[in-house]
Amino acid sequence: MTSATTSRLAARVCSAETEFIPRRLATPLQLSTGAIREITEARVTVTVETTGGRLGVGQGSMYLSDLWAWPDPALSHEQRDVVLRRLCETAARELPRLAGNDRLHPLEFGLQLHQWACHDLDIAEDPPSLARAMCISPFDAAVHDAVGAAVELSAFSFYDEPTPLPLLDRYFPQGGASSIARLMQKPRRELPAWWVVGKYDDLADSLEPAIKKHGYRSLKLKITGSDPVADVARTIEVFQFATRLLDAPPTITVDSNEANPDLSSVVEYLDRLEANDAAAFAALAYLEQPTGRDIVVDRFDWRSVTARKPVLLDEGLTDLEILPEAQAQGWSGVALKTCKGHSMLLAAAAWAHDHGMLLSLQDLTNPGVALIHAAAVGAYLPTINGAELNSPQFTPDANDEFLPRLAELFIPRHGVHRLPAAWPAGLASCL
DSSP states (O other), X not given: OOOOOOSTTOEEEEEEEEEEXXXXXXXXXXXXXXXXXXXXXXXXXXXXXETTXXXXXXXXXXXXXXXXXXXXXXXXXXXXXXXXHHHHHHHHHHGGGTTTTOXXXXXXXXXXXXXIIIIIOOOTTOOOHHHHHHHHHHHHHHHHHHHHHHHTOBGGGTTSSOOOOHHHHTTOTTOHHHHHHHHOOOOOSEEEOEEEEXXXXXXXXXXXXXXXXXXXXXXXXXXXXXXXXXXXXXXXXXXXXXXXXXXXXXXXXXXXXXXXXXXXXXXXXXXXXHHHOHHHHHHEEEEEOOSOSOTTTSOOOTHHHHTTSOEEEOTTOSSXXXXXXXXXXXXXXXXXXXXXXXXXXXXXXXXXXXTTOXXXXXXXXXXXXXXXXXXXXXXXXXXXXXXXXXHHHHOXXXXXXXXXXXXXXXXXXXXXXXXXXXXXXXXXXXX
């Protein structure tokens, strides 16, 4: 690999380690491909040495959500999980060698890591790019965290000065670092807390206690996608139920997890929702990727929909090359996820922002250090939804070691997550 740089942020990886922690969900997370009941957390520790000889240690974490990233019905959860763990172990072993003797800017290293995992690495079972990116994402985060710790600088300040980033700069005529710097905002102190409403959830048993205890006002609805009549009825049911419990209508989004068969089913959903409950339609902030993740194969002109409500690309975003195609098809913006890699996230966000597209930050039920990482991204980036932080709902036990120290961040109160007044170095794993 090439693209060495003499920046004070340039570093080499000295060592990388990973461990796996099995988790059971407090309540199943229902996707269009099935229900997630158990999952593996991959925790990563990386040590780096900067050009100036300073050492830094960083942390990263991510759930290996195989049913979401690799929904192959021919393989069981256990079979997919074994492959994904092995990919993480391979990454830990190869990380110190990936850049050879070069010291790289963390983002340049992260993009090379993405290229290696998603395109160069030969795996017999051949998991898709989304699963590969998910497995290397905690390493990308840990490298940024470690370099920040070494130079005593927030990872969101790595772009304050123009820096050549060859792998990124080919997408940005004025330089990728400058585009990322323009993306950054003064960090928010609060993020809206989002509650996921499953397709089959009993609202009195799940949503009502959540609203009464934590004040949730932002609701993400899982819908079928294939049955607009049922989806509209469910949307109205949830909206009206929450409205009765709150002092103002909730904000809602909908996610079929790619289960809509075509664009016309999305149009029918919006038509029926607007006709049957104008207030629920007004409360709908956006739709997450309704149709298949391969947007070259499942190609639609979304402009008739996005003239009414934003539609955000999610699972279809695995490489920067797809962004011009998404813009040409009329997608409103991108649903960012830290599980695709911190470097990919910043690069995609900067490109979308430069081209007038919207940004949201979705979640892979990020636990612990991964939740801190996602919260920091939501604080610094101009996302329209703040950030989804779902592990308090689905795997609260995974956050126990951060409580009560970070209770204001990890446990929503009055419908918000409260963020630190000052973010520490790196990606703030030391909070």
